[in-house]
Amino acid sequence: xxxxxxxxxxxxxxxxxxxxxxxxxxxxxxxxxxxxxxxxxxxxxxxxxxxxxxxxxxxxxxxxxxxxxxxxxxxxxxxxxxxxxxxxxxxxxxxxxxxxxxxxxxxxxxxxxxxxxxxxxxxxxxxxxxxxxxxxxxxxxxxxxxxxxxxxxxxxxxxxxxxxxxxxxxxxxxxxxxxxxxxxxxxxxxxxxxxxxxxxxxxxxxxxxxxxxxxxxxxxxxxxxxxxxxxxxxxxxxxxxxxxxxxxxxxxxxxxxxxxxxxxxxxxxxxxxxxxxxxxxxxxxxxxxxxxxxxxxxxxxxxxxxxxxxxxxxxxxxxxxxxxxxxxxxxxxxxxxxxxxxxxxxxxxxxxxxxxxxxxxxxxxxxx
Amino acid sequence: xxxxxxxxxxxxxxxxxxxxxxxxxxxxxxxxxxxxxxxxxxxxxxxxxxxxxxxxxxxxxxxxxxxxxxxxxxxxxxxxxxxxxxxxxxxxxxxxxxxxxxxxxxxxxxxxxxxxxxxxxxxxxxxxxxxxxxxxxxxxxxxxxxxxxxxxxxxxxxxxxxxxxxxxxxxxxxxxxxxxxxxxxxxxxxxxxxxxxxxxxxxxxxxxxxxxxxxxxxxxxxxxxxxxxxxxxxxxxxxxxxxxxxxxxxxxxxxxxxxxxxxxxxxxxxxxxxxxxxxxxxxxxxxxxxxxxxxxxxxxxxxxxxxxxxxxxxxxxxxxxxxxxxxxxxxxxxxxxxxxxxxxxxxxxxxxxxxxx
Numbered sequence: 001x002x003x004x005x006x007x008x009x010x011x012x013x014x015x016x017x018x019x020x021x022x023x024x025x026x027x028x029x030x031x032x033x034x035x036x037x038x039x040x041x042x043x044x045x046x047x048x049x050x051x052x053x054x055x056x057x058x059x060x061x062x063x064x065x066x067x068x069x070x071x072x073x074x075x076x077x078x079x080x081x082x083x084x085x086x087x088x089x090x091x092x093x094x095x096x097x098x099x100x101x102x103x104x105x106x107x108x109x110x111x112x113x114x115x116x117x118x119x120x121x122x123x124x125x126x127x128x129x130x131x132x133x134x135x136x137x138x139x140x141x142x143x144x145x146x147x148x149x150x151x152x153x154x155x156x157x158x159x160x161x162x163x164x165x166x167x168x169x170x171x172x173x174x175x176x177x178x179x180x181x182x183x184x185x186x187x188x189x190x191x192x193x194x195x196x197x198x199x200x201x202x203x204x205x206x207x208x209x210x211x212x213x214x215x216x217x218x219x220x221x222x223x224x225x226x227x228x229x230x231x232x233x234x235x236x237x238x239x240x241x242x243x244x245x246x247x248x249x250x251x252x253x254x255x256x257x258x259x260x261x262x263x264x265x266x267x268x269x270x271x272x273x274x275x276x277x278x279x280x281x282x283x284x285x286x287x288x289x290x291x292x293x294x295x296x297x298x299x300x301x302x303x304x305x306x307x308x309x310x311x312x313x314x315x316x317x318x319x320x321x322x323x324x325x326x327x328x329x330x331x332x333x334x335x336x337x338x339x340x341x342x343x344x345x346x347x348x349x350x351x352x353x354x355x356x357x358x359x360x361x362x363x364x365x366x367x368x
Numbered sequence: 369x370x371x372x373x374x375x376x377x378x379x380x381x382x383x384x385x386x387x388x389x390x391x392x393x394x395x396x397x398x399x400x401x402x403x404x405x406x407x408x409x410x411x412x413x414x415x416x417x418x419x420x421x422x423x424x425x426x427x428x429x430x431x432x433x434x435x436x437x438x439x440x441x442x443x444x445x446x447x448x449x450x451x452x453x454x455x456x457x458x459x460x461x462x463x464x465x466x467x468x469x470x471x472x473x474x475x476x477x478x479x480x481x482x483x484x485x486x487x488x489x490x491x492x493x494x495x496x497x498x499x500x501x502x503x504x505x506x507x508x509x510x511x512x513x514x515x516x517x518x519x520x521x522x523x524x525x526x527x528x529x530x531x532x533x534x535x536x537x538x539x540x541x542x543x544x545x546x547x548x549x550x551x552x553x554x555x556x557x558x559x560x561x562x563x564x565x566x567x568x569x570x571x572x573x574x575x576x577x578x579x580x581x582x583x584x585x586x587x588x589x590x591x592x593x594x595x596x597x598x599x600x601x602x603x604x605x606x607x608x609x610x611x612x613x614x615x616x617x618x619x620x621x622x623x624x625x626x627x628x629x630x631x632x633x634x635x636x637x638x639x640x641x642x643x644x645x646x647x648x649x650x651x652x653x654x655x656x657x658x659x660x661x662x663x664x665x666x667x668x669x670x671x672x673x674x675x676x677x678x679x680x681x682x683x684x685x686x687x688x689x690x691x692x693x694x695x696x697x698x699x700x701x702x703x704x705x706x707x708x709x710x711x712x713x714x715x716x717x718x719x720x721x722x723x724x725x
Contacts, residue, residue, distance in 0.1 A: 009403065040709050042671050043406065047399035256664075270703040273664035274671065303634030303665050310398055310635065332662060332694070341630075348633050350394050 004051035010044045018285075022048055028286055030233060036282050037229035042274055049281035049312030053293070057314040061349070062292070062356040063342045066111035066318035069104050070325060071096045071130070075117025077149070079194035080263045081183075081225055083328040085117050095119065098133045104322065105138060111318065111358040112138060114145040115180055115325075118153040118197075124165065127154065128172035135173035142175040142358035148206035148217075149181030152198040162209045170215055176358050177210050179218035179253050184227045185235045193225060193264065204242055211248025216359060218294075219249050223279050224257040224269045232279065236286045243289045250360055251292035251315060254279045255299050260330020273304050277311045284312025292360050298326045301333045302345060309349045315360070316342050316353075370400050373646065382601075383647050388594040391643035398635055398642075405642035405673030412652060413675045418710040419653070419722055422698055423472040423505070424465035424682040428453045428491070432478025434510065434557040438544070438586065440622040441689040442478045452480060455487075455494045461683070462495055462502060468682055469698060472503035472717040474539055476686075479514035485526075488515070489533045496534035503717040504534055508541035509567035513559035524570050531574060537718055538571050540579035540614065547595045550588040554625070565603055572609025577718050580610045580651065584640050585618035585632040586625070593640070597647045604650045611718050612676065613648055615640045616657035619687060634665050638672045645673025653719060659687050662694050663701075667708045677705055677712070 005023035010016055014035045021028060028036075036045055072095040075085035086093040096104075105112060112134060127146065134143055146154075146169070155165045166174075183193060185200035198206075207217050219239050223232055243249045256276050259265040269275060284293045295313035297305035298320055305316060321336050339355065346353040355363045369390045376383060383391070390396055409415075429452040432442035443450040462473055473495070488507075495504060507515075507530065516523045527535075545551055546561030559567075568578055580600050584593060604610050617632040617640075618625075637657075645654050655676040658666030666677065680698050696704075698714075705712040715722050 007397065007400065009400075042668075043399040043403040047397070050399065270700065270707040271663050272667035272704050272708045273662075274667050274708045276664060277668060301662055301664065302631075303637065303661060304668075306633035306635055307638065307665070307668065344630050345633050348394075348630075349635055 004054055005048070008044055008047045008051070010041065012039050012041050012044075015039055015041060015044055019044070019048060022052060022285060027288055030237060033233035033236065033282060033286050034229065036285065037233060037278070042277060045281045046277055046311040049284040050310050052284055053312050053314050056291070059350070059352045060314070060354050061309055061346045061351045062315040062354055062360055063339070063346065064111050064318035064356055064358065065109055065339055066113055066358075067105050067109045067321040068113045069096070069101050069322070070116050071101055071114055072116040072119045072122070073324070074119040074121075076120055077118050077194060077197045079183075079197055081193055081222065081257055081329075082325075083260050083330070084325045088119075088121070095121075098130045101130065102133060102137055105134075106321070109138070109141050110355075110363060112141045112143050112145070113178055114143070115147050115150065115178055118150060120157065122154070124154060124158050124160070124168060128168055131169060131172035131174055143173050144176040144178050144358050145174060147178050147180035148203045149198040151177070151206050152202045162206055163213065166206075166210055166213050166215060170213060174215060176250070177207065177215060177217035179220035179251075182220045182235070183222040184231050185238050186227070186231045189227050189231055200238075204238065207248065208242060208246055211246035216248050216250050218251045218253060219290075220253045220255050221279070221283070222255045222257055224271070224275055225264050226267055232282070233286070236283060240287055240289060243287070247289070249290050251294045252283055252287050252290050253294040253296050253317075254283050255296060258299065258326065258329040258331055260328065273307070276300060276304055277308060280308045280311045280313055297337065298333055299331060301331070302337070306345050306349050309346065309351060316346060318342075370396055370404065374404055382649050385594055385598065388597060388643065388647045389590050391646055392590050392593050392639065394639075398638060401642045402638065402672045405645040406671055408645055408649070409654070409673045409675050416711050417713055418670060418675060418677055418705045418708075419713045419715040419719065420677040420701055420705065421472065421679040421715050421717060422469045422682070423474055423679045423717065424461065424470050425474045425476070425684045425686075426453075426458060426461050427685045428458065428475060428477040429480045429483070430478050431480040431482070433481055433514070434479055434555065436555040436558055437624040438554050438583075438618055438620070441686045445481060452483065455491050458491060459494065459498060462499055465682055466499060466502065470682060472505055474679075475504060475506035476508055476511065476539060476541060479511060479518075481518055485515065485519045485521075485529070489529060492530060492533035492535055503536045505537045505539050505717050506530075506535055508539050509564040510542035510559045512538075512567045513563050523567050524574070527567075527571055527574055527576065531576065535576070537576055538568070538578040540568075540581040540610070543581045543596070544583045545586060545588045545592055545596055546599055547588070547592040550586055550592050554586045561599070565599060568609065569603060569607060572607035577609055577611050579612045579614060581613070582615045582640070582644070583618050584615065584636065585620075585629060587629045594647070597644055601648050601650060604648070608650075610651045612653035612655050613644055613651045614655040614657055614678065615644050616660040619660055622689065634661070634668075637661050637665065638669060641669045641674055642672040658696070659684055659694055663696060663704055667704050670705075670708055670710065676715070677701060
């Protein structure tokens with residue numbers, strides 16, 4: 001019986017050692033990552049990532065019944081790729097209180113994903129109060145809230161250490177940290193696209209501290225703007241190093257830069273799905289110690305997200321409900337998908353859907 | 369079976385019905401299938417070249433007697449939202465198209481029983497009189513069949529009179545699924561599959577080149593998809609009149625079939641694009657349908673057998689009435705083609721300026 005890897009026909013000599021390493025389960029080097037980035041052999045790269053996904057997860061692809069709430073669009077960061085952030089003086093700026101947020105959350109969700117801008121008026125009490133209200137009202141849902149950047153901003157405003165803030169949040173009900181705010185973990189790129197945001201070191205540090213306190217997290221990478229292939233590879237290797245150290249990353253989520261109403265579009269990489277699939281596949285191949293790679297349909301669009309399930313991803317994220325950030329950035333995808341629709345997309349890719357919780361534990365076997 | 373298919377070289381050694389079905393089914397590995405289609409495309413065309421066109425879709429009326437259940441564009445005769453463009457309204461659209469670098473127009477519309485044959489003849493003559501260099505790619509086979517019925521003349525006579533008035537080529541629209549039982553279920557008022565093929569045969573005999581299309585996702589079975597492609601291949605063997613093939617997936621939003629069938633995903637689209645390249649070994653150009661699939665997936669299709677990024681479509685009304693239409697411009701399209709690893713080459717409607725390998 002030939003293995004999945006034997007079926008892959010590599011046309012470029014530079015990829016042959018990569019194929020051999022991956023098929024033997026060996027770790028890829030920075031140079032291997034760059035060889036993948038510089039190759040045009042999309043079929044081999046994606047086929048290889050598909051084999052690795054199959055080796056790790058069989059034919060199972062997860063999805064979650066969840067809801068996203070973006071509690072404020074008031075943000076002091078001014079990131080140049082963002083169409084969501086506003087100043088508090090803008091007419092369309094908003095801040096949702098705990099009550100506003102709870103009424104937006106439907107019964108029966110398994111995960112509540114809450115993120116927002118770096119709003120200078122918000123103190124620790126806002127966040128802990130929100131978490132304990134949510135824990136009371138939705139005891140069965142995992143509270144996956146506040147990206148590393150928000151937590152770092154809060155610690156700075158309160159003059160507390162990251163660990164102190166994380167402990168207070170955890171005591172109030174925080175279950176997991178979402179992956180947002182990583183962008184590209186390179187100081188030069190950050191100085192161009194998000195100069196006033198938490199630094200790369202700060203992002204990594206919040207995740208490390210969270211893992212040390214037993215709070216798992218997801219990670220992301222925003223690609224397709226002005227970064228070079230080297231930046232993407234170094235970003236992934238930085239996450240791999242952290243995972244070797246802490247083992248706290250549950251899922252990694254590649255996020256395409258969307259050419260919507262924001263400043264970077266003219267300089268950004270054109271919107272080719274070839275890059276989307278390569279980044280998805282390379283993420284799977286390099287992040288050998290991260291269990292899950294997520295195909296985030298809200299950013300990729302439903303069609304590309306399905307193709308990405310054959311390029312290394314083993315998860316479709318969730319039903320989402322109302323989501324503003326990708327929507328404002330110009331996403332063509334609908335704001336919400338039903339569980340039946342998500343399952344159908346996964347089945348049409350020849351894979352078996354299972355409903356999971358925020359930590360990717362199966363809720364029940366929904367394979368039909 | 370992909371190993372057998374990989375050993376075939378096309379034309380003299382072509383895919384049979386079972387092999388076609390295997391490609392089209394979910395059992396074939398998508399990356400190996402894509403690789404085979406990519407290799408075949410690279411044998412026919414310079415690997416680094418991707419062609420595209422600048423043209424404008426002009427829809428002259430949305431009034432239509434067909435009542436196709438998949439359509440969100442048309443309105444029945446007498447409907448308050450029905451409209452028809454006059455020749456005077458058309459001319460500025462053609463002028464604007466030329467100013468934006470367009471070399472051709474795609475002219476299509478509903479089957480409007482209130483229009484006379486002179487409406488069409490006058491329209492073609494007026495466009496050619498004002499803009500003699502513009503290529504008029506107009507009237508899909510279902511329109512020609514409807515005109516033949518409305519005006520009680522043969523389809524050959526309709527085509528002959530249109531050619532005299534300035535028609536340059538026929539678009540391949542209205543093929544949908546050419547095969548029964550799906551065709552009657554989705555488009556009971558439209559010309560049959562055999563009529564569609566007959567119009568194309570006649571057009572080719574009269575010296576017109578045409579394109580061919582296929583839409584999947586109406587709940588048709590794999591057999592029907594394979595038969596559709598084999599019927600096109602057979603006619604192409606006979607006439608050689610098809611310049612390009614364009615497949616896409618049904619956009620059901622805002623149509624009568626919205627809740628009847630599940631939307632197809634990106635993998636289904638890539639699979640039809642790649643399978644079509646391998647099965648339709650005798651049609652030179654295969655176009656991406658970025659307007660239905662989005663620019664991101666459109667770029668991926670270049671690795672699945674397509675050699676042409678279609679047109680920038682300065683105006684598009686039919687797909688966009690489902691709410692699913694994407695838009696672009698020439699600069700963006702060229703940047704996407706380049707970022708995908710190819711050289712963009714602007715072509716004319718019938719690839720007249722493109723040398724073949």
